[in-house]
Amino acid sequence: MRDATKRWVDGFAKAFYIAKKDAKVYYFKAPNFTYGLLMPVSLFIAFSIAGQIDSRLIVSGLTSLVVLFGTTSIEAVAVVLERQTGTFERLLAAPVSFFTLILGKALAGFFFGLIIATLFLVPLVVISGTSVANPALVLVAVASSSLTFSALGVLVSAYAKWVPEAQMLANFLRFPMAFLSGAFVPSKLMPSQLWVAAHFLPLTYSVEALRIAMNDSAVTFTYWFNLLVLALFSLALLAAAAKVLQKKIE
Amino acid sequence: MKVVIKAQELTKRYGDLSALDHVNLDVFEGEIFGLLGPNGAGKTTMIRLFTGQIKPTSGSATVKGFDIVHEPIRAKEHVGVVLEVSNLYDELSAWDNLLFMAQLYGVPKREREERTKRLLELIGLYGRSRDRVGAFSRGMKRRLTIAAALIHKPDVLFLDEPTTGLDVQSSKTIRNLLKELNKGGTTIFLTTHYIEEADQLCQRVAIINQGKIITVNNPERLKASVEEQHIIEASFSPFQDLCDQLRELDHVNAASMIGDKFRLYVEDASKVVPLLIDFSRQNNLKIVSINTLKPSLEDAFVKITGLSPEVMMVEKEQRSEKSRNIG
Numbered sequence: 001m002r003d004a005t006k007r008w009v010d011g012f013a014k015a016f017y018i019a020k021k022d023a024k025v026y027y028f029k030a031p032n033f034t035y036g037l038l039m040p041v042s043l044f045i046a047f048s049i050a051g052q053i054d055s056r057l058i059v060s061g062l063t064s065l066v067v068l069f070g071t072t073s074i075e076a077v078a079v080v081l082e083r084q085t086g087t088f089e090r091l092l093a094a095p096v097s098f099f100t101l102i103l104g105k106a107l108a109g110f111f112f113g114l115i116i117a118t119l120f121l122v123p124l125v126v127i128s129g130t131s132v133a134n135p136a137l138v139l140v141a142v143a144s145s146s147l148t149f150s151a152l153g154v155l156v157s158a159y160a161k162w163v164p165e166a167q168m169l170a171n172f173l174r175f176p177m178a179f180l181s182g183a184f185v186p187s188k189l190m191p192s193q194l195w196v197a198a199h200f201l202p203l204t205y206s207v208e209a210l211r212i213a214m215n216d217s218a219v220t221f222t223y224w225f226n227l228l229v230l231a232l233f234s235l236a237l238l239a240a241a242a243k244v245l246q247k248k249i250e
Numbered sequence: 251m252k253v254v255i256k257a258q259e260l261t262k263r264y265g266d267l268s269a270l271d272h273v274n275l276d277v278f279e280g281e282i283f284g285l286l287g288p289n290g291a292g293k294t295t296m297i298r299l300f301t302g303q304i305k306p307t308s309g310s311a312t313v314k315g316f317d318i319v320h321e322p323i324r325a326k327e328h329v330g331v332v333l334e335v336s337n338l339y340d341e342l343s344a345w346d347n348l349l350f351m352a353q354l355y356g357v358p359k360r361e362r363e364e365r366t367k368r369l370l371e372l373i374g375l376y377g378r379s380r381d382r383v384g385a386f387s388r389g390m391k392r393r394l395t396i397a398a399a400l401i402h403k404p405d406v407l408f409l410d411e412p413t414t415g416l417d418v419q420s421s422k423t424i425r426n427l428l429k430e431l432n433k434g435g436t437t438i439f440l441t442t443h444y445i446e447e448a449d450q451l452c453q454r455v456a457i458i459n460q461g462k463i464i465t466v467n468n469p470e471r472l473k474a475s476v477e478e479q480h481i482i483e484a485s486f487s488p489f490q491d492l493c494d495q496l497r498e499l500d501h502v503n504a505a506s507m508i509g510d511k512f513r514l515y516v517e518d519a520s521k522v523v524p525l526l527i528d529f530s531r532q533n534n535l536k537i538v539s540i541n542t543l544k545p546s547l548e549d550a551f552v553k554i555t556g557l558s559p560e561v562m563m564v565e566k567e568q569r570s571e572k573s574r575n576i577g
Contacts, residue, residue: 017353025341086337092303094354095326
């Protein structure tokens with residue numbers, strides 16, 4: 001029992017070291033922050049100029065987009081780059097389990113998503129005067145979203161052979177999600193087929209969880225349901241990434 | 251002698267292709283063991299299997315008694331790996347690269363910095379420890395890659411083509427480093443297609459071709475096994491590639507070109523020397539030199555595998571070119 005606990009603790013510690021290394025090598029560079037922030041900020045300005053916006057509606061939607069684009073932009077290429085340079089073999093030869101390795105990769109994107117969402121949300125709330133009903137619930141929703149999108153990035157990266165392929169694949173998933181998830185238009189207003197399709201996308205649950213956290217100070221069932229779905233997406237995406245990657249390596 | 255690396259019927263298949271075919275091998279504690287063979291023979295596959303990067307199709311392998319499939323983490327804890335490409339993080343400093351490896355291999359926190367410092371001193375890079383690895387030369391990267399493999403004081407060190415693409419001085423430095431490590435008790439398993447490297451470094455050599463181990467012995471015994479074969483080395487003026495014509499001569503089993511000389515593997519030197527004199531006359535060539543040689547490990551390799559050493563030379567050049575293009 002003690003051995004098993006020690007192995008888990010060691011595994012998480014090593015996943016954290018992999019994430020820390022990834023943060024230094026890939027994430028914490030100025031262009032990555034600007035890329036993650038640029039599109040959502042531009043969209044916010046565009047909506048503001050057009051007028052007629054419910055700031056809480058648009059801020060929550062855009063925050064989810066910041067997390068999606070921020071995490072996946074690097075996560076989707078991190079494993080591809082490591083495989084191309086041969087550094088991934090270094091990780092494979094180290095005494096870490098495959099789960100630890102994949103978790104480490106996802107954690108780097110997770111932390112980056114949290115930071116970039118904070119950098120976007122705090123100034124925007126202050127400048128626009130948007131009220132936030134429950135900041136703690138917002139943080140939990142951002143964290144859950146960040147883990148899910150990071151796992152999505154790992155899956156894309158596991159599947160792709162080259163960086164351009166990974167970027168193309170990431171965009172193929174991100175842009176339809178951005179327009180179907182209700183980030184700009186509430187999903188209730190969509191045609192029924194699109195409304196159904198939206199519920200197969202993790203961004204839909206992220207947007208909804210954030211919207212509830214910004215509007216309601218109390219925790220609702222729908223909020224927890226959205227977090228649960230995000231958690232299930234995270235597990236499924238990480239498991240799929242591990243399977244795809246193992247197949248590619250063999 | 252204690253066996254530290256063991257393969258039993260180890261097989262790796264990729265579709266219809268057998269990268270390794272029922273390999274049986276024992277490597278003993280404290281020896282430098284070389285796996286010698288041409289490109290595509292299965293050397294890298296064997297290293298990848300022993301270091302737990304891929305799983306065998308069938309058969310088993312153990313390192314320090316731990317099965318690489320069922321106890322991979324325990325096996326990897328005893329192993330240091332230097333892969334063919336110096337796969338360090340170019341964006342990180344030498345110091346940060348080694349520190350990351352110390353964290354990954356579970357080196358106790360209080361020892362990490364001391365070991366990093368000591369290893370950087372050992373490989374002569376302490377003065378450059380805060381520089382980004384991307385700015386290092388190929389030889390410096392190679393030394394640092396070896397240091398990264400030693401951070402957790404492994405019992406067994408695997409090296410895949412440790413000196414490929416390096417200049418003479420860097421290769422010598424690395425060979426000396428490996429000899430020192432071996433004196434300290436580290437078991438070394440290396441792959442190489444440099445025959446002279448295997449001869450200089452290894453206590454035992456396995457020759458591998460097309461996924462099969464052809465023979466395992468120490469270099470001197472391998473050389474002795476071909477002593478019944480005579481070798482003549484000759485050079486002609488004006489210089490031109492005469493390999494194909496020389497192979498056609500009676501009593502000549504094989505011929506290869508080494509620099510401006512031709513090496514002929516013959517049954518009886520006394521019968522071939524007069525033929526060479528006739529050959530030079532018929533082709534208006536002047537014999538610059540003609541010598542009989544004692545068999546080398548290269549000669550043993552030629553006899554055992556039936557491959558020309560030129561095959562290995564061509565691959566070396568092509569691979570070096572490839573590395574340059576990537577770099």
